Amino acid sequence: MTDGQRSPTSDGQIVVSGLTKQYKNVRAVNNLSFTVAPGRVTGFLGPNGAGKTTTLRMLLNLVTPTAGTATISGRRYADLTDPLRHVGAILEASSAHKGRTGVNHLRVICAAAGLPKSRADEALELVGLTPAAKRKFKGYSLGMKQRLGIAAAMLGDPRVLILDEPANGLDPEGIRWMRGFLKNLAHEGRTVLVSSHLLSEMQLLADDVVIIAAGQLVRQGPVEQVLGSMAQGAQVRVRTPQAEALTTALKAQSATVTTDEHGVLLVSGVDAPTIGKAALAAGVELHELTTERPDLERVFLELTAGKAGIR
Numbered sequence: 001m002t003d004g005q006r007s008p009t010s011d012g013q014i015v016v017s018g019l020t021k022q023y024k025n026v027r028a029v030n031n032l033s034f035t036v037a038p039g040r041v042t043g044f045l046g047p048n049g050a051g052k053t054t055t056l057r058m059l060l061n062l063v064t065p066t067a068g069t070a071t072i073s074g075r076r077y078a079d080l081t082d083p084l085r086h087v088g089a090i091l092e093a094s095s096a097h098k099g100r101t102g103v104n105h106l107r108v109i110c111a112a113a114g115l116p117k118s119r120a121d122e123a124l125e126l127v128g129l130t131p132a133a134k135r136k137f138k139g140y141s142l143g144m145k146q147r148l149g150i151a152a153a154m155l156g157d158p159r160v161l162i163l164d165e166p167a168n169g170l171d172p173e174g175i176r177w178m179r180g181f182l183k184n185l186a187h188e189g190r191t192v193l194v195s196s197h198l199l200s201e202m203q204l205l206a207d208d209v210v211i212i213a214a215g216q217l218v219r220q221g222p223v224e225q226v227l228g229s230m231a232q233g234a235q236v237r238v239r240t241p242q243a244e245a246l247t248t249a250l251k252a253q254s255a256t257v258t259t260d261e262h263g264v265l266l267v268s269g270v271d272a273p274t275i276g277k278a279a280l281a282a283g284v285e286l287h288e289l290t291t292e293r294p295d296l297e298r299v300f301l302e303l304t305a306g307k308a309g310i311r
């Protein structure tokens with residue numbers, strides 16, 4: 001199939017199907033299936049050793065699967081006619097010849113990939129590195145190296161981006177920049193698949209998540225749906241000097257009430273207005289009433305509990 005004949009429905013879509021990788025003693029990835037849609041940022045999450053990097057490496061034809069397939073726009077990476085123009089990837093912190101300038105590093109890649117060298121300047125501009133274009137790589141900070149890696153991934157103006165831990169080593173400003181940059185790429189209709197350990201960051205960045213543990217799929221879907229599917233649901237934090245009286249009143253309404261180590265009541269099964277009304281009716285004084293939605297970190301820990309990542 002040529003680019004012109006590509007099926008519009010599969011364009012930019014990543015499909016992982018029954019993917020398995022058996023190393024000598026470890027089944028790093030075990031019958032894994034998921035899809036990644038264009039126009040969205042998808043967070044690829046899992047504890048250490050869950051199989052994320054192995055999966056991404058199989059997607060990019062750097063590791064041969066034991067079984068199953070991984071395709072991008074309906075084709076295996078190895079079968080893409082012009083892979084750099086289709087897929088941009090960063091699998092580890094960017095490395096370059098120490099004495100080479102940022103712009104020359106990118107020009108070397110352009111030359112090898114048959115891309116015009118003007119793309120090097122455009123990609124540097126895209127990641128905000130133009131002021132450092134002529135500085136040598138050895139003088140780059142970790143954050144600048146990460147940006148250079150992204151610039152390299154963007155050289156072919158790819159419609160699919162695959163990034164393994166791109167926020168590693170970035171300071172808060174760098175992380176905020178990365179978030180805006182990746183969201184914008186998705187907004188342009190590109191497919192953005194990002195693995196990360198930074199769950200709070202993923203909650204801000206990702207539209208969808210794919211969560212794996214011990215090489216297997218645990219959950220996939222839109223972030224909101226995954227958060228909403230948790231049995232625990234929202235809980236309300238309540239501080240009161242009359243905890244016992246309020247607990248009795250809430251239990252009468254079938255609420256579940258537990259107490260944390262600071263004596264704060266954690267209430268589920270009823271919402272904040274219901275708790276406020278019950279407190280008023282019981283003559284109980286309230287010092288705090290806060291609804292806490294489950295966050296990705298809590299959900300992740302709950303979903304992956306007992307599925308030790310390190311194998």
Ligand SMILES: Nc1ncnc2c1ncn2[C@@H]1O[C@H](COP(=O)(O)OP(=O)(O)OP(=O)(O)O)[C@@H](O)[C@H]1O
Nearest residue numbers: 023026028046047048049050051052053054055311
């Ligand atoms: N080349 C290899 N040979 C043998 N075992 C390997 C190889 N590569 C990975 N593994 C094992 O496969 C499992 C999955 O590793 P992988 O690096 O894919 O996990 P990960 O989710 O990316 O982890 P982390 O978050 O720690 O980077 C681990 O148990 C790892 O030790």
